[in-house]
Amino acid sequence: MRISEAGLPRRAGRRFLLALLGLVMAGAGPTAALDAAVRTPVPAATGYRNAREAMRTGMRDYNAGDKEGAARALEYAAGQGHALALWKLGRMYAEGDGVPHDDLKAFEFFSKIADENADEGPEAPNAGVVASAFTALGRYFLDGIKGSYVRSNVERAYDMFNYAATYYGDPNAQYNLARLYLDGTGVTQDPRQAARWFNLAAEKGHPAAQALLGQLLINGQGVTVQRARGLAWLTLARDAADGPKDQWIVTLQEQAMAAANERDRAEAQSQVDGFYRRSAKGR
Known part of the structure; x- marks a missing residue:
């Protein structure tokens, strides 16, 4: 089952993208700001010549274990609109990594990336960061953020995942989109569509997508039964499994x-051997 990625044209129209971003903005109340700098002011005394220098300092401090210092430097770079700094801060707040866990701050940083990169195409240097931000926004819209203006809205979640999956070809977005179709969350349950999106993500090495695609192939759910191929995907997924959080993959395999x-x-x-040979040639 080999499928080409389909969906939006290679250059999505700015009007479409801004309409999609409007869905993010609509999640806020009339006075709520999506600009994370409003809630995370940049220190007045920075000592950085520009955002790039602050970004380099932030990552150096982060890798050295000084995450508090890293956050200060990254906040400066983020305040200058540096997309990678915004993304890194979003991840840090989402995971409570060196800063207090704060999903709303994370949401706002990811929203700022989306809002400020409306013209970024899939070949742009920041494309991966922008796609990741849309995917993160989709996950927040799935469940909402308790005690905040971000309410659960599966339609918006679908739009975020679909955009990142089709326009940017982001494997995490493709996986999340497949899960919506597999579970019938916000869309008509469609195992065939689920298998399609799992396949696209699996080909890019996404372990969870590989595992669930393997299950669909073994069970003939949405696809023709292909037990050997299903077992191959499950084996690849197990090889890439990452600790206790992926124990379910090990069990399935x-x-x-x-x-x-x-x-x-x-x-x-x-x-499996053929997959690894192809991957090695592609490096």
């Missing part, structure tokens, strides 16, 4: 391996 016959196991291993 072990169950599928135990239920497979020798022929399917051998064919699956051959496909």
Whole structure:
């Protein structure tokens, strides 16, 4: 099952993108600001010549373990509109990484990226950051943020995921979009569409997408039964599994391996080897 990515034209119209961003802005109340700088003022005395220098300092401090210093430097760069600094701060606040956990601040930083990069195309240097921001916004819209103006809105979540998945080809967005179709969340349940989006993300090495695509192929859910191919995807997913959070992937693969016959196991291993050879050539 090989599928080309389809959706928006290579250059999405600015009118479309601004309309999509309007969905983000609509999440706020009449007086709520999406600009994270409003809630996170930049210190007056910075000592940085420009945003790039502050960004470099911030990442150097972060890697050295000085996350408080990193946050100060990144806030300066973010205040100058540096997309990567905004993204890094968003991740730090979302994960409580060196700063207090604050989903609303994270949401605002990601929103600022989306708002200020309306003209960024999929080949632009910041494309990965912008796509990641849209995907993060989609996840926040799925559940909302308790005690804030960000309410759960599955339609907006779908729009965020769909935009990042189709225009930027972002594998995390493709995975999240597939989950909406698989679970019937905000859309008509459609395992075939789920398999399509899982496949696109799986080809890019997304472990969770590989695992769920493998399950669909083994069970013939939305696709023709292909047990060996399904087992191959599950094996690739297990190889990339990352600690306790991915234990479910390990469990699925072990169950599928135990239920497979020798022929399917051998064919699956051959496909896994072929995937790694192709990946090595592409480097």
